[in-house]
Amino acid sequence: MxxxxxxxxxxxxxxxxxxxxxxxxxxxxxxxxxxxxxxxxxxxxxxxxxxxxxxxxxxxxxxxxxxxxxxxxxxxxxxxxxxxxxxxxxxxxxxxxxxxxxxxxxxxxxxxxxxxxxxxxxxxxxxxxxxxxxxxxxxxxxxxxxxxxxxxxxxxxxxEEKLLPAATALASCGIAYAMRYVRAAVEGGVELGFRASEAQAIVVETLKGAASLLALPGVHPESEIDKVTTPGGITIKGLNAMEQAGFSASVIAGLKAGRAVN
Ligand SMILES: NC(=O)c1ccc[n+]([C@@H]2O[C@H](COP(=O)([O-])OP(=O)(O)OC[C@H]3O[C@@H](n4cnc5c(N)ncnc54)[C@H](OP(=O)(O)O)[C@@H]3O)[C@@H](O)[C@H]2O)c1
Structure with a gap:
């Protein structure tokens, strides 16, 4: 500086x-x-x-x-x-x-x-x-x-200024949205048998790993998903159940609702 x-x-x-x-x-x-x-x-x-x-x-x-x-x-x-x-x-x-x-x-x-x-x-x-x-x-x-x-x-x-509401939704509100994912995953982890503190540590480390993978050159979310989805396996069953419950649609709807209009 x-x-x-x-x-x-x-x-x-x-x-x-x-x-x-x-x-x-x-x-x-x-x-x-x-x-x-x-x-x-x-x-x-x-x-x-x-x-x-x-x-x-x-x-x-x-x-x-x-x-x-x-x-x-x-x-x-x-x-x-x-x-x-x-x-x-x-x-x-x-x-x-x-x-x-x-x-x-x-x-x-x-x-x-x-x-x-x-x-x-x-x-x-x-x-x-x-x-x-x-x-x-x-x-x-x-x-x-x-x-x-x-x-x-x-x-x-x-x-550009016209993108500021979208940027705010993705990155400022996005902190809250990411926290809500963590909270949901921790609740799921508790239902699966972990203590809440253990589940939170697991979810946070997994998210850190996912974010670091995405920082590698040429990596795309779908290419990483492909690596863990065995045909007929459990990960794709989990993903499809999440999508049936409206996961991607909910995230997109939330981002649009949280985009402040000046
Ligand atoms: N929080 C977020 O996630 C976030 C993200 C992006 C942008 N922002 C924006 O950042 C701005 C600040 O938000 P914040 O969360 O930091 O608010 P904040 O915690 O309330 O801080 C504002 C500070 O301004 C001081 N202040 C009040 N009157 C002043 C004056 N006349 N001269 C100098 N300082 C004065 C307040 O002092 P006293 O408390 O002593 O009155 C307070 O310490 C907001 O405009 C917000 O939109 C916030």
Whole structure:
């Protein structure tokens, strides 16, 4: 990250995880500033050596990238507060704020000298482990610093804004959907005779194995399924029973229902 300085506005679930993750990824804590109105959330970040502030304007001074991680209804006031402090020629802004469009964001930042480089960023809760699937939408400029920073916190994919609701359904809601699969499999495992803790350990390890197999070059879910489905065997019976109960249709219906429409 060379000598990039980052300010995070909002030390909640997303902002706090981003700041902690950046330090764990090797960024010097002194290069990160975090602002939050209630000082309590700043204490653990301060203990890591991160610069902490209760004044947003103090936090963004000298930052190359400003990450806004506040609730959508707080955002206009935060932007209003920062607009005259930010140097639009030198500072890039990334908003982790669900449901705010690029045009709305531009409207908030608009000044006589235009806009700063702006992006919408959508990580998921695995950011805390630096395993986030993060989407970046360019609003103004190429979001270069946002991509660099969030690449330290997992995988980053640049997408067009129109795909953001679908991306959110797949990757942000997707965490909950994956958890629901795990819960269902654990319940099945208990019915088959395992204790819940054992069943969870088995399901988690199996999912990790499946995800790692899919990371191999050229691997497709169906090619891996073919390897474990003996003709007339038990795996295909299990899969077909799941499909008869609506497995794939349920997943697709859930993703479509969970796709927020702006
Ligand atoms: N959670 C997710 O899975 C997820 C995923 C992707 C995107 N997002 C988006 O990320 C954003 C943040 O969500 P979150 O889950 O991190 O919310 P959160 O935990 O409520 O954190 C928001 C933080 O903003 C602080 N804050 C309130 N007013 C402020 C102000 N005027 N200036 C600076 N900070 C202020 C709050 O401080 P106090 O508590 O002290 O008031 C709180 O610590 C949301 O817009 C959400 O849509 C969330």
């Amino acid at each position: 060379n000598d990039m300085k980052i300010a995070v506005i909002g030390a909640g679930a997303m902002g706090g995880a981003a700041a902690r993750g950046l330090v764990e990824a090797g960024m010097p804590a002194a290069a990160i500033s975090v602002a939050n109105p209630s000082a309590g959330k700043l204490v653990p970040l301060d203990a890591l050596g991160i610069n902490t502030f209760t004044d947003n304007r103090e936090a963004v001074k000298d930052a190359d990238l400003v990450i806004l991680a506040v609730k959508p209804w707080i955002l206009p006031d935060v932007v209003e507060e920062l607009r005259d402090t930010l140097d639009y020629d030198k500072q890039e802004v990334a908003a982790i704020v669900a449901g705010v469009s690029g045009e709305e964001l531009k409207g908030m930042f608009r000044k006589a000298d235009g806009y700063p480089d702006l992006s919408v960023v959508m990580p998921n809760t695995a950011m805390v482990l630096r395993e986030s699937m993060t989407f970046v939408v360019e609003v103004v400029g190429g979001a270069d610093r946002a991509v660099k920073a969030f690449s330290l916190l997992g995988k980053v994919m640049k997408i």
